[in-house]
Amino acid sequence: MQDSKILIKIFLIKTFKMKVMYKYSIFLFLVISVSITGCLKEQENLFSEPAAVRLNHTIELIDSSLTQAPNGWVMQYFATSESPGYSLLVRFNLNGEVVVASNSELVQNKYTEARSLYDVIGDNGPVITFNTFNDVLHIFSNPVDPDGTGLSGDYEFVVLDYSDSIMHLKGKKGGTDILLQKIPEGFSWIEYFDGLNQMDDKVFGDEPLYFITGNDIYVASNGASHIFEMQSFETGDVTEIPFIVTANGLKFYSEFTASNDKKVQTFYLSGDGAKLISHEDKNTYFIGDNLNWYFENSHETFALDTNRMSDHFRQPVRDLCRQMNEKYNGKRNIDFLAISYKAGFGSSFYFATTPTITIANFGIELILDDASTDMITIKKVDGVYDSNGALFISNIGAIDAVWQELAGTYQLTSTLSRKEIKFVDIKDATRFFVVIKK
Amino acid sequence: MAVGGCVKDDSFTDSVFVDPEPLNQSSPTYHFDLWLNEIFLEPYNLSFNYKMEDVGSDMDYNLVPASLEKAKQLAQLIKYLWFDVYSKMVNEEFLKKYGPRIIHLIGSPAYSPNSGTILLGTAEGGIKVTLYNCNSLDYTNPGMMNEFFFKTMHHEFTHILHQTKSYPKDFEQISAGNYSPMGWQYMIEQDAAKLGFVSTYSASQAREDFVEVIANYLVKSDADWDALLVMAGDEGAAIIFKKLSICSNWLKEKWGIDIVEMRNEINARQQNIDKDFFNKDL
Numbered sequence: 001m002q003d004s005k006i007l008i009k010i011f012l013i014k015t016f017k018m019k020v021m022y023k024y025s026i027f028l029f030l031v032i033s034v035s036i037t038g039c040l041k042e043q044e045n046l047f048s049e050p051a052a053v054r055l056n057h058t059i060e061l062i063d064s065s066l067t068q069a070p071n072g073w074v075m076q077y078f079a080t081s082e083s084p085g086y087s088l089l090v091r092f093n094l095n096g097e098v099v100v101a102s103n104s105e106l107v108q109n110k111y112t113e114a115r116s117l118y119d120v121i122g123d124n125g126p127v128i129t130f131n132t133f134n135d136v137l138h139i140f141s142n143p144v145d146p147d148g149t150g151l152s153g154d155y156e157f158v159v160l161d162y163s164d165s166i167m168h169l170k171g172k173k174g175g176t177d178i179l180l181q182k183i184p185e186g187f188s189w190i191e192y193f194d195g196l197n198q199m200d201d202k203v204f205g206d207e208p209l210y211f212i213t214g215n216d217i218y219v220a221s222n223g224a225s226h227i228f229e230m231q232s233f234e235t236g237d238v239t240e241i242p243f244i245v246t247a248n249g250l251k252f253y254s255e256f257t258a259s260n261d262k263k264v265q266t267f268y269l270s271g272d273g274a275k276l277i278s279h280e281d282k283n284t285y286f287i288g289d290n291l292n293w294y295f296e297n298s299h300e301t302f303a304l305d306t307n308r309m310s311d312h313f314r315q316p317v318r319d320l321c322r323q324m325n326e327k328y329n330g331k332r333n334i335d336f337l338a339i340s341y342k343a344g345f346g347s348s349f350y351f352a353t354t355p356t357i358t359i360a361n362f363g364i365e366l367i368l369d370d371a372s373t374d375m376i377t378i379k380k381v382d383g384v385y386d387s388n389g390a391l392f393i394s395n396i397g398a399i400d401a402v403w404q405e406l407a408g409t410y411q412l413t414s415t416l417s418r419k420e421i422k423f424v425d426i427k428d429a430t431r432f433f434v435v436i437k438k
Numbered sequence: 439m440a441v442g443g444c445v446k447d448d449s450f451t452d453s454v455f456v457d458p459e460p461l462n463q464s465s466p467t468y469h470f471d472l473w474l475n476e477i478f479l480e481p482y483n484l485s486f487n488y489k490m491e492d493v494g495s496d497m498d499y500n501l502v503p504a505s506l507e508k509a510k511q512l513a514q515l516i517k518y519l520w521f522d523v524y525s526k527m528v529n530e531e532f533l534k535k536y537g538p539r540i541i542h543l544i545g546s547p548a549y550s551p552n553s554g555t556i557l558l559g560t561a562e563g564g565i566k567v568t569l570y571n572c573n574s575l576d577y578t579n580p581g582m583m584n585e586f587f588f589k590t591m592h593h594e595f596t597h598i599l600h601q602t603k604s605y606p607k608d609f610e611q612i613s614a615g616n617y618s619p620m621g622w623q624y625m626i627e628q629d630a631a632k633l634g635f636v637s638t639y640s641a642s643q644a645r646e647d648f649v650e651v652i653a654n655y656l657v658k659s660d661a662d663w664d665a666l667l668v669m670a671g672d673e674g675a676a677i678i679f680k681k682l683s684i685c686s687n688w689l690k691e692k693w694g695i696d697i698v699e700m701r702n703e704i705n706a707r708q709q710n711i712d713k714d715f716f717n718k719d720l
Binding site for chain 2: 094095096097115116117119123129130131132133135138141142143144145146147148149150152155156172173
């Protein structure tokens with residue numbers, strides 16, 4: 001009896017298992033059936049044309065866009081993600097010829113054009129290839145050193161996306177991001193590079209800049225190399241940021257996360273040239289040291305630009321030049337006049353002569369009333385000059401006139417590079433002069 | 439279906455370069471391309487690839503394309519100092535049959551920083567010859583041209599020839615034991631010569647030695663060849679002569695080429711290379 005109960009129980013369990021298996025079997029059958037049906041069903045065409053045809057069509061469109069830019073394209077070229085950026089101007093001609101121009105230290109800072117061939121090919125996607133040597137473009141990829149690496153740049157570029165005015169490219173071997181932007185007609189290429197060089201001159205000098213983003217401050221050094229060394233004021237950590245100079249300012253190779261989590265990459269120079277402001281976040285910008293503090297403490301030699309000064313200064317300077325020429329029969333003509341600093345002497349009004357080289361210093365005092373106002377006072381220190389100064393001042397009356405004229409309180413203006421500083425008298429705005437850092 | 443696709447009857451053309459694209463008359467290279475077709479493609483079934491084909495080059499190296507100017511010069515020199523020589527000294531059919539089907543020009547050398555060497559040329563399966571460092575071509579410097587280009591051409595072409603008709607095994611015994619596939623780059627020329635090698639690269643392996651003997655003998659001037667023998671000393675020179683003898687016999691018996699006559703022809707032609715040699719209309 002007990003056994004039969006057990007047998008019945010086993011039977012019921014088996015029956016239950018069989019039902020479950022049966023249900024699963026039906027389910028599996030349905031799944032397989034649907035899958036097989038799915039497999040057997042004809043693949044729906046997502047695209048109207050085969051891949052090769054679509055690639056060829058894309059290649060034609062890209063080639064057409066490239067050649068329909070009569071004034072060419074600006075190529076924002078970075079050899080690697082750690083290299084400085086260079087602007088190349090590129091014109092693609094219908095006959096397969098390409099003209100590439102540059103003006104950088106890589107071409108001895110001279111405007112240089114080179115012609116070669118290009119093609120748009122299908123190679124894991126559309127690729128622009130510069131397939132004969134171009135003296136300007138292939139500088140970046142020529143393996144000239146024994147390591148066989150050179151600058152590690154590319155000359156074949158995968159086209160990631162494109163339009164008639166902008167193309168995003170990626171170096172085929174190095175993977176560096178590169179941008180092509182159409183140049184409006186009417187722009188001269190030489191003037192375009194002149195504009196970039198002027199931007200460089202306005203922004204980068206020997207002094208570091210300060211990168212301000214919200215409450216965070218970084219010291220941005222080595223800007224002239226086009227790779228900022230950004231050192232955090234707070235942590236001391238240093239980050240290298242490659243960038244390219246643009247017509248309006250500069251652009252980082254990649255986005256930088258500002259303190260407010262905004263991504264910043266492009267910067268424009270303010271109208272007065274004193275600030276580089278992020279397009280993406282107006283609270284993120286570059287500035288320089290206070291101008292009057294810099295002028296007093298840099299101890300550099302700043303030559304007076306005799307073409308950019310008011311008559312208040314021009315007349316006594318002319319008199320000085322004439323008197324020196326006459327007195328020394330052309331042997332000690334004024335080479336340049338400057339405001340300078342000499343160790344052991346202090347700040348001075350200074351001039352140098354040519355062809356006989358002589359330097360003379362006459363004492364001045366620089367006074368900062370308020371370091372935050374960019375104002376400075378120049379005072380003549382009577383009776384203080386070096387030995388050469390003593391010889392000259394007894395013979396040349398105009399020295400004292402220039403020395404005296406420099407005295408005054410001035411508002412200073414300059415661009416970030418501090419290469420030129422304009423002095424405007426705060427009491428008489430018509431009274432001004434400009435100095436250029438030697 | 440796959441099998442059916444394979445057995446489908448295709449009608450092959452005579453050229454491996456089926457239906458080459460028509461030339462673009464507005465192209466700045468139209469005249470050059472036309473010349474290449476007439477000089478190389480049609481008679482020799484040879485594609486002269488002066489435009490860099492990255493996929494056709496060794497991706498392990500950083501390379502740049504050849505300049506158009508150097509490509510034009512080199513194409514004319516290859517015709518005059520290689521193809522025309524074989525055509526005259528053997529017959530017109532020789533290079534049509536045994537010559538490469540592709541010549542690929544690369545502008546830069548292929549540097550191997552680990553070994554400190556640079557690659558000057560390669561021959562792949564008797565089909566393709568790649569010439570590197572073309573942007574350094576200086577036709578006013580015969581020594582440089584020989585070292586970097588013509589020696590390389592004859593070197594690579596001799597590889598093609600011995601891959602078709604093997605060279606005598608006796609050759610491999612002459613310097614057996616002195617070959618150093620990994621160490622040759624650390625050898626200096628004089629030490630190599632004293633061991634009976636015409637170049638340091640000869641010391642890498644026997645088949646390289648074999649083609650180097652022929653290539654060096656063909657392109658070196660009498661003065662340079664004699665200087666090599668002096669550097670080798672009596673013992674080294676004897677080995678070099680022994681190798682040259684085997685190479686000469688092999689060329690004569692297998693290919694009907696008199697190496698001395700061919701060398702004289704090449705040397706004579708090299709005297710004609712100056713700025714007026716090149717066709718300015720290309």
